[in-house]
Amino acid sequence: MWVVRVAVLAAVLVHGVGLVAYVVAWVAVPRRGEDDGLAVRVWRDRRERHATVATTAVATVLVLVLAALGHGLGVAAVWPLLPTVIGAIVVWRGASTEERRALSASLTAPVVRVGRSSGWRATAVRVGLGVAAVVAGLNLLVASRTAASPVTDLLGGLVVTGAGLLVLFTPWWSETVRELAEERLARSRAQARADVADHLHDSVLQMLALIQKAADDPVEVTRLARKTERDLRSWLFGDERAARDSVAARVRAIESDVEADYAVRVETVLVGDAPVTEAHEALVLAAREAVVNAAKWSGAPVVSVFAEIAPGEMSLYVRDRGRGFDPDAVGDDHHGVAHSIVERVARAGGVARVTSRPGEGTEVELQWRTVP
């Protein structure tokens, strides 16, 4: 390898040929372990190509503008400057992601270190640099009125003053921004906690107080506990059940309403869901009637509801293991209710069946299906 290096160095002396060759080789020849050279990589990737062309164009314009303004950048200076800038751009765009990260880290590390550090030495460096830049910039600005090239001096003065101000105030500013963000986060957390506390106070704490008062009445205690549980659960598990326009939500509502009014537990099992139609609605209302009926008459502590729901189809079962009744006996109050359930469902185009035997509980079965 050293032979090549010496040869290149020697070639530099011959009108800089070695230099050009070195740069061309660097850009074009793939490195060990890689398939493509830098230039090929940039050219292959359409996005990289566009980015390179665009940044090159901007850089060229900038260099030319600087040259036109004069001030030490004569036409002679443009020729070495332009290839350097373009070369840097190609190298940057062609670098792999890791290389780019390493490159930018090594370029910015000292700046970041000085900028982040709050030690007195770093602060002194920062303040010294900033003040120096501001003073130099202001000097340039003042001098620009009498200078030979006022525009350049004016621009230069502005840039240098701005840079000085940035160096002076960026750490303070970024600190303020960070503190603001932290404060906002803390406030939103506190807000969330306050919401939870509010809700728990409204529902759970009130209910616990009521439960303590009703300690002698087991039925009331159970009812209150169930209601609290239901409220809390619907609050915790979200809004899916708050949507009242789905059949499942309406069946679920039977559970909460009946449990609120009667001392029974309603266990609801749901499969599927659908948007509410008239027929669905009729079946849900019939099921509600059946659940209320069971709660009032059966004497069973639990009423089971099972619903299988689909658009254009629904089965609902309401079952208790209470005292039951004899379907053949007429005139009985809750038998009349059973009768009205059957009629209601029949009007909607469905079928209802009530099965009951004294001592073994009752099951109401509601079926409806659109004719295909």
Add this chain to the structure above:
Amino acid sequence: MRPRVFLVDDHELIRSGIRAELADRVEVVGEADEVDAAIAMILERRPDVVLVDVHLPGGGGRAVVEAVRAAGGSAAFLALSVSDAPEDVIALIRAGARGYVTKSIAGADLATAVEAVAEGEVVFSPRLAGFVLDAFRDLPAGTTPDPELDQLTPRERQVLRLIARGFTYRDVGIELGVAVKTVESHVSAVLRKLQLSSRHELTHWAHERRLL
């Protein structure tokens, strides 16, 4: 012989409640309120049945089931929960639990469920039956990689529907005119499908359900 039972639940009140309810019919050999302690103690005390809460600090009941089974523990798991979230329950069953009951279950029913699980049976509460029907719902034939595992047979569906309606295994047997043993074997088959099926609906189903 009374089954040896281990309780895993992070609420002291729930644990003591369960202990009191089960006292006459099972032997409680230990309890734990978090995942790591539960795993160590279950492997050490070798209970017949572990009652495990779905929600636990440190990974949930699922972590306990998976770790104990991976370490070769022979305990049968019965999931116990107040949670309504079907995906958590299904995940626990898929991890290897033999059944699921809610904490509102009556004491005598819980004891019966524990005895059933201790004897290798599967305990399907109405709610679990509903979850499973939902998970295996609406799948046109021929769209799954393994129809044997990814579909329920009409008979299995029938059994699950009856359980969801609140029927006991015995009632299901009477209704369908078959022996209780037959009902139990249907339910075991459903559990096996639930655990082995690779159908991706099972994982996506929960998300879809949330959108309803």
